[in-house]
Amino acid sequence: MTALQSPPASVVVRGAPVRAQRPTARGLGRPRRSRLRYALIVLAFLLPSAVPLTLFTLVPMGAAFWVSLHEWNLIGPMKWVGLDNYVSLAGDPDTRRAFGNTVYYIVGYLPLVYIGGLAIALALNSRMPARAFLRGIYFLPVVTSWIVVALVWRWLLNPEYGVVNYALGLVGIDGPGWWTDPAWAMPSIILASAWKDLGFVMVILLAGLQAIPRDLYEAATVDGAGWWRRLFSITLPMLSPSTFFVIVISLINGFQVFDQVYAMTGGGPAGSSQVVVQQVYDLTFRYGRAGEASALSWMLFVVVLAITIVQLRGQKKWVNYA
């Protein structure tokens, strides 16, 4: 209906040559042949990225929803089941455990990288010798792959021969079984992940710190504000956009945690570190339940999207954009 109310395309085109007399050189108001040429130029610049993004992101995104409404083992015919996959997943204790473990991961990981990253950024923000070099060392784990991080930390946290338990033994502590112990598997993953991401958070916060005007601190110092007072009254409020960015990114990435879990524990022992994406992977490629896997991945996407939207809405309350 709305199509009828807008003028036919030819009217718009007929009006074009008149506008072309204006020296716009922007392409919108050129004669028809020139407009066609312009459109082809735009397409030549856009299609090399638009085609793959459509074929390998947008189309699969829609297809995943279609698959999630079926029972399917990846090989045989698909059987329509409507929303049954979602209903059965919602009542499945495995789903609850996977989401619970994922939240456990985020709750352990986020304070560790934020407080650690902030402490290092604050220290590196003051003048000191070899600052760029030290910053470089803290950032180094960021360029390492999750698989290497997982392997190396499996070795460091090896219950029998690991150097961490050896060091703990020197001070009289009997180290835990780390990734071999259901109670310690998730803390092991959190520790390794925090080590890798600390430098990333530090660099974001450091950039935020460097944007805070110096005179604010000078004025506060003149007024007799001490270090802690300046931290809570100037630094943290002025840093809130960077903090917000770190939290949004960490939550998005945290809900998608997979590589390090797969390589460190495979979700074990006894499912104690099973996370949502590991569950999607297992459902698809171990149990051949592609419909449920797609439903679970869509549930994850909706949860992440909802949390991100809530954060974007709520940012006005505490994020301070200068």
Added chain:
Amino acid sequence: MRKPAVLTLTIVVAVGAVAMFFPFLWTLVTSVSSGAGLSATPQLIPADPSLDAYGELFDNTPFLQVVLNSLGLAVATTLAQLTTSALAAYAFSRLPFRGSNLVFGIYLATMMIPIQVLIVPLFVEIKTLGLLNTHLGVLLPGIASAFGVFLLRQAMSAVPRELDEAATIDGAGHFRIFGTIVLPLIGPALATLTVFAFMSSWNSFLWPLIVLRTPELQTLPIALAGLQGQYTTEWDVLMAGSVISVLPMVAIYVFAQRFVIQGVANTGIK
């Protein structure tokens, strides 16, 4: 700040840096400790250093091939992303068209979609195209990057328009302006994208894990994860594999540190 305070702070930060670096050091030490380093008292300086673990890796697994696979895929992904991102970024910054903002918004939205949601249909697509267990199948979904488009568009927006207009008067078309004026002026952004694209391909795990089956075709992260099954307790071999996997990224990082850190810092500033 007072002199003693600076000294104390520097020492604290340096001790932290040593702790952060220790896992790398320990990986290297373990990889040259023969007998898998399985002793009750770990030694920082191995008593009998040897390169046996590296020999084991290259002699008894297709590790050289695996390194070359990773390298080839990373280079191809990087070149593809640089090309597709730069072209699209030029369109969004220099070629106004109806719906430009909407299309750009859709590009940005694809950054929010996690690969996990896509794996089942992507697997079917690649299987239908007959690209399962091929490098092309690994490469194709990664040839365009919304992040890259975003990064380069920001950089191109900062290039003064007077330069294009002067070139237009001289009779240059958009492809000339793109290639000879805009691209040479966004070198730092291209460097940042190069490092990020290379790193994401070199380290990517889930998608290659799904596509590749044959050991000779595998990439480093997958081969490394696989080594765990083959050499369960031979930590010297596992750590040797880790060293080989980390070294190229560390080399690139040392060389391009400025672009990497600047790139990360810029993503945080809105």
